[in-house]
Amino acid sequence: MDKLEDYKRPSVAVDIVVFTIMHGRLKVLLIKRGREPFKDLWCLPGGFVRIDESPENAALRELKEETGIKDLYLEQLYTFGKPERDPRGRVISIAYFALVDSTKIKPAVTGEEGIKKIGWFDVDFLPDLAFDHKEIITYALKRLRYKLEYTAVGFELLPDKFTLTDLQKLYETILGEKLDKRNFRKKAMAMGIVEKTREQRKGSHRPALLYTFRKKASSSAFKQVKFEK
Amino acid sequence: MDKLEDYKRPSVAVDIVVFTIMHGRLKVLLIKRGREPFKDLWCLPGGFVRIDESPENAALRELKEETGIKDLYLEQLYTFGKPERDPRGRVISIAYFALVDSTKIKPAVTGEEGIKKIGWFDVDFLPDLAFDHKEIITYALKRLRYKLEYTAVGFELLPDKFTLTDLQKLYETILGEKLDKRNFRKKAMAMGIVEKTREQRKGSHRPALLYTFRKKASSSAFKQVKFEK
DNA sequence: CCTGTTAGTGTCTTTGTAACACTATCTTAT
DNA sequence: ATAAGATAGTGTTACAAAGACACTAACAGG
Known part of the structure; x- marks a missing residue:
């Protein structure tokens, strides 16, 4: 058998x-x-x-x-x-x-x-x-x-260096909803999952700081799971 | 091929x-x-x-x-x-x-x-x-x-009718930590995932009300995912 | 009727989430 | 040189959920 x-x-x-x-x-x-x-x-x-x-x-x-x-x-x-x-x-x-x-x-x-x-x-x-x-x-x-x-998996879709606007757009694209810029950046920084570099990305407007992903804190929730009644 | x-x-x-x-x-x-x-x-x-x-x-x-x-x-x-x-x-x-x-x-x-x-x-x-x-x-x-x-899957481990203490003990057993009785009951009720019956379970002490699981609201989070820094 | 045991309940504090608008810095065109 | 256009960057307040905390209620049995 x-x-x-x-x-x-x-x-x-x-x-x-x-x-x-x-x-x-x-x-x-x-x-x-x-x-x-x-x-x-x-x-x-x-x-x-x-x-x-x-x-x-x-x-x-x-x-x-x-x-x-x-x-x-x-x-x-x-x-x-x-x-x-x-x-x-x-x-x-x-x-x-x-x-x-x-x-x-x-x-x-x-x-x-x-x-x-x-x-x-x-x-x-x-x-x-x-x-x-x-x-x-x-x-x-x-x-x-x-x-x-609830994880930091989104970084896998970005190059090593990216702007916070890139990151936010990625979230917006995948989740299909607009996110608040200030809250988004505040949270990303507070969680310590991104790190500033000294480089900038230039365009015909104010340059943006480039960030990198910090692997250490990768297990965190980016946005808490929604709570339904 | x-x-x-x-x-x-x-x-x-x-x-x-x-x-x-x-x-x-x-x-x-x-x-x-x-x-x-x-x-x-x-x-x-x-x-x-x-x-x-x-x-x-x-x-x-x-x-x-x-x-x-x-x-x-x-x-x-x-x-x-x-x-x-x-x-x-x-x-x-x-x-x-x-x-x-x-x-x-x-x-x-x-x-x-x-x-x-x-x-x-x-x-x-x-x-x-x-x-x-x-x-x-x-x-x-x-x-x-x-x-x-984050789901209501715990009910699968209980009989159709159970007391809130049963439910809490189940969570404590599986998660391996003590939970606060008042907060636990408050949350279970607020989420509407349990429903009172008119039956009681008796013992040599104050009888406990029996509850049933409400399948409708089963997708809710019971306890929010922990947020690590 | 007293004791033991478990059931059941409310408030306050802390923490996280959500909403919200203006200034800063750069490039390009005039 | 400066004005216009575009994107970057920043802080406060209000609301909601989570967490800490202690006493009274109801029953059985002696």
């Missing part, structure tokens, strides 16, 4: 939801499928877990293979395993949630061999997606918003 | 961490292994996912088979997938997190066929465990404490 051979084994895959912020919009990385099923539909980057690698390494490997992305924040999201979720057969997929700073994305990521195309899509305007990938993205989005409110 | 046949498939299992409160202590359900590897060591209830069932159903089925437990709160916890976690070969395990009210546990759950024994263990005094099950329990405990602070 406990022998591994007694059971038909499902295939195990990983799918990764990679978020970034581009031009003030939250984007997800998608790949155009080159073959059936769902040929020419968009889907999440991912692939099968090899027999000797951990799911997390599979996720990192697939991301590198398919998109060249290397340094990113990665965490396990949820395992999707309904028997009918893949028309090819039984595939259980461990979904991952990733964040990248858009300045680190390689520009030449489109049209590799002409078979696959990859693209960044605005989360509010997603195309039709293969498999249950829409559901996975919805789940990831929920997690992103949730995490943003 | 995308054919399912091209890949060696891992086995996929589920493991369930079932918590209950007995005699004011937090307990986990464990099973004594009847065969190698790790014969006679304790482990989490669980088993392999069948080719045509969802992981969640596998978890429910295994729990019923092994322990007779039927009605419980169940949610996916995390998928453990390091290649070396099972000496029999590659096994990826989807861990679940479950809560049962101890009054619903069948008493005759020990010594089925004399092969397997099952038992409830105090989380602070766990025996040696098979596989990486210790790690899984640690992870589940973290999740339990975390969820208790």
Whole structure:
């Protein structure tokens, strides 16, 4: 009864939801499928877990293979395993949630061999997606918003040096609401999660101080969880 | 490259961490292994996912088979997938997190066929465990404490009718700290997550009013997430 | 009816959250 | 040189939630 051979084994895959912020919009990385099923539909980057690698390494490997992305924040999201979720057969997929700073994305990521195309899509305007990938993205989005409110994960989406306005815009973009500038800055400073540098960013207006993220205090809540009656 | 046949498939299992409160202590359900590897060591209830069932159903089925437990709160916890976690070969395990009210546990759950024994263990005094099950329990405990602070999941551990003292003791047991009686009751009432019944529980002292859980307001925070500097 | 035991209740202080508007500094155009 | 445009940066007050704290009430049993 406990022998591994007694059971038909499902295939195990990983799918990764990679978020970034581009031009003030939250984007997800998608790949155009080159073959059936769902040929020419968009889907999440991912692939099968090899027999000797951990799911997390599979996720990192697939991301590198398919998109060249290397340094990113990665965490396990949820395992999707309904028997009918893949028309090819039984595939259980461990979904991952990733964040990248858009300045680190390689520009030449489109049209590799002409078979696959990859693209960044605005989360509010997603195309039709293969498999249950829409559901996975919805789940990831929920997690992103949730995490943003009570952890300092947002820094993963910014370059090493950023202005407080950058940081605030990031929060506003993801949470979908305006935040008060003074309260936002007060809180960021009070929590000690950002640190001043001596550099400035210039434009045709008053220059802004650049800040860096202080990893030490990273476990703090940025905004307290809302209290519903 | 995308054919399912091209890949060696891992086995996929589920493991369930079932918590209950007995005699004011937090307990986990464990099973004594009847065969190698790790014969006679304790482990989490669980088993392999069948080719045509969802992981969640596998978890429910295994729990019923092994322990007779039927009605419980169940949610996916995390998928453990390091290649070396099972000496029999590659096994990826989807861990679940479950809560049962101890009054619903069948008493005759020990010594089925004399092969397997099952038992409830105090989380602070766990025996040696098979596989990486210790790690899984640690992870589940973290999740339990975390969820208790910001959701109303604690009710899953109580019978339908309970006193506010019962509820408070439950929180104290799991969080491992004393809570203030007046503040606790004030908050429980203010949030509207409990409802008075007209029944009382008697003892050799002042009788206590019984309350029920109001499912409507279940998404509220019971205690706000702590804010660390 | 006294004792033991648990149930039940209110106020004040502290802390965090939310609302709110003006000045400062730079660039560019005239 | 200076005015206009644009973004950076800053403090106070009011409100809401959390935390600390101690006594009275109701029952059973002796």
